[in-house]
Amino acid sequence: MTLPPTNGHSVRVTSVTKTFGSGDAKTVALKGADFETREGELHLVVGPSGCGKTTLLSVVAGTLDWDSGQVEVLGERLHEMSRSSVTRFRGRHIGFIFQQFNLIPTLNCVENVSVPLLLNGHSRREAEARAREMLKRVGLGEKLRAHPTGLSGGQQQRVAIARALVHEPRLIICDEPTSALDSVTGHQIMELLAGAARAPGRCVIIVTHDPRTYAFADRITEMEDGRVRNTISGEAIQSFLTTHR
Ligand SMILES: Nc1ncnc2c1ncn2[C@@H]1O[C@H](COP(=O)(O)OP(=O)(O)OP(=O)(O)O)[C@@H](O)[C@H]1O
Ligand SMILES: [Mg+2]
Numbered sequence: 646m647t648l649p650p651t652n653g654h655s656v657r658v659t660s661v662t663k664t665f666g667s668g669d670a671k672t673v674a675l676k677g678a679d680f681e682t683r684e685g686e687l688h689l690v691v692g693p694s695g696c697g698k699t700t701l702l703s704v705v706a707g708t709l710d711w712d713s714g715q716v717e718v719l720g721e722r723l724h725e726m727s728r729s730s731v732t733r734f735r736g737r738h739i740g741f742i743f744q745q746f747n748l749i750p751t752l753n754c755v756e757n758v759s760v761p762l763l764l765n766g767h768s769r770r771e772a773e774a775r776a777r778e779m780l781k782r783v784g785l786g787e788k789l790r791a792h793p794t795g796l797s798g799g800q801q802q803r804v805a806i807a808r809a810l811v812h813e814p815r816l817i818i819c820d821e822p823t824s825a826l827d828s829v830t831g832h833q834i835m836e837l838l839a840g841a842a843r844a845p846g847r848c849v850i851i852v853t854h855d856p857r858t859y860a861f862a863d864r865i866t867e868m869e870d871g872r873v874r875n876t877i878s879g880e881a882i883q884s885f886l887t888t889h890r
Contacts, residue, residue, distance in 0.1 A: 648738070648815075649720035655816055655848035656682040656705055661714030663700055674700040675711065676871035682850055687842035687861055690852045691889075692868035698852045699744055701868070702818050705850070706741045707731040719815050736764050740809030744820040744852075746801045748793040754780055754804050755789050761812040779807040782837065784830065798825035806834055810841060817841055817849045823858055835861045859886050 663675040674697045682688045690698050703709035704716055707723055716723040719738055723731055735741075740761070748757050755776045762772035777789055783803040793801050802825045809817055822838065823831040839861050842849035851858060859865065864878040865885060877885060 651684065651720040651846075653684050654681055654717070655684050655719055655846075656680065656850070657715070657717040658701070658705060659715040661701070661704060661711050661716060663697075663704065663709070663711045673871055675704070677714070678868070678871065678873050680705075680866060680873050681876075682848050682864075684846050684848055685843055686863035687839050687849045687851065689858060689862040689865045690850060690868060691854070691865060692874075696868045697871045698868055699820055702820060702850065702852055705816075706739055706818050707735045708741070736761065737812075738815045740812065740814040740817040742802075742805045742809045742817075742819040742822050746793075746805040748801060748804055748808075750793050753790045753792050754785060754796075754807075757793070757804055758807045758811050761808060761814075765812055775811055776807070779811045780804070783807045784833065799827065799830060802826060803830070803834065806837070810837070815847055817847070819849065819851045821852060821854065823853070823855045828857060831855070831857055856886075856890050859889065 658678060658680040661675050661678045665672045665674055678697065678701055680701060690702065692698055700709065704711045705718060721734060726734070755773050758776035758779055759772035762775060763769065780786060780789055783806055785800060785803055785807070788796060788800060793804065796804065802822065806822055809819065817838065819838065823834060826834060835858055838849050838851065841847060859882070862882055864876055865882060866876045867874045
């Protein structure tokens with residue numbers, strides 16, 4: 646699938662609203678969120694629990710329908726596309742690491758990581774070779790044949806990261822990718838994600854509560870109560886680092 650030109654923006658979200666439930670159970674998760682990321686950057690999204698981070702990123706990933714507003718990803722206007730086109734687009738161009746890792750329990754690590762490649766038409770042989778390579782890069786070379794239930798939380802998280810990166814998607818979206826990792830592994834994963842972000846035309850968006858990730862950011866977006874409050878870069882990140890450590 647050839648992508649239209651992006652003018653350097655990988656994501657452009659304008660005035661997006663999303664309400665869950667109705668009546669007494671109604672929650673307005675997004676109240677007109679505006680959000681934008683650029684190619685070549687590692688972009689963090691921060692904010693208190695329940696402010697709408699996962700909801701916003703699920704909209705960008707095309708896994709959640711929203712109520713109103715525009716969503717443009719890699720130059721494609723998701724709000725004008727059919728559900729099946731969005732699904733195809735996501736499978737080719739977006740890698741998503743879910744807050745719950747969503748690994749397939751009946752598949753071993755290599756098989757889990759092979760899934761995006763198989764869905765994109767690669768042979769099993771090639772998919773498994775690339776999956777093994779990716780698992781070694783996240784430090785799981787010893788666990789290739791293990792099933793998710795036999796892994797620690799941090800190891801499962803790294804399988805999910807390998808699965809999101811293996812097909813070299815243009816946009817990688819991660820919901821708390823370092824939450825279950827010790828500081829050495831967390832640092833390695835952030836370096837891997839930062840490397841992926843800075844390849845031409847790529848972008849990595851990370852939702853995080855983990856102050857250890859802040860130093861890797863090119864820009865940081867702060868959300869509050871269903872809206873984007875602001876996006877900072879450069880020196881402002883330095884002062885953010887000192888106040889949020
Ligand atoms: N499927 C759902 N059904 C009903 N309400 C939901 C659903 N998903 C999210 N919400 C509500 O929408 C609001 C935003 O949730 P969201 O998961 O986006 O927050 P978050 O910023 O990711 O929080 P956290 O940091 O705890 O992961 C919350 O009030 C949440 O309870
Ligand atoms: Mg969340």
